[in-house]
Amino acid sequence: MATPAFEDIVETFEFLDDWEDRYRHVIEIGKAMPPLDEAFRVPATKVEGCASQVWLLPQIEGTGPAARFDFAGESDAMIVRGLIAVLHALYAGLSVTEVLAVDAGAELKRLGLDEHLSAQRSNGVRAMIERIRLLAQEVAAAA
Template sequence: MTTAIADILEGFEFLDDWEDRYRYVIELGRELAPLTEEERNEENRVHGCVSQVWLAKKIQSGADNGPILFYKGDSDAHIVRGLVAIVLAQYSGMSAKGILETNLEEIFGKIGLKEHLTPQRSNGLSSMVQRIKDDAAAALVQ
């Protein structure tokens, strides 16, 4: 996935209709690189999501802000896959410290997405973010 979070936010600014915004989210999900069957394992599965969601991580050593975390992700649901794409656009490639200091809720508030998600999808989104923050915290202490 090569779409930056700033580009995604800009894309939402041009879309007034929520049907168009949902289509945009689905399109973002289609840009995700597919996971291998080996990456679709229980360790990578995100618990707390109604849909199946997987986040595969790689950690590289970093500088003062701790290791850098890179993610690939996927879901079996189109809209959720788009949410995965947005989460990864924000967090993948960030330092562990940067991840812990970033509030994705604020970003979703800017585009108004959170209030347009079902409670189940909202819970799944929170589970994805919490998983990445837990990974970042664990990477800092290793």
């Protein structure tokens, strides 16, 4: 159920043999993301459970289960900013119902990230996924 943007990342990872190259690619896609305005880097958008500073700002279009999900994100760590970009590719443009149906662990496993991230980074990714799912649940329930 991955988006075309996420499938592009999967294809690129399959092409890149070396993990250093894959890390560089994650960092590059993070650099390509628009920065999150400083005004939105507040406690309400901060993701707890990440070793780095992480902010996710939901951008929902519509209401109820069919609402389209998107978000902006930011981190003070380049690799984490890249991981935010990977999650953005995985979720952006889906309905909130589809967001809740995504098996993020299985999708990210296709990239091999589970084997190559530190325990702290893995915990941070899980915290970001939980925040995304919580935001989608809140919108879906507001129908």
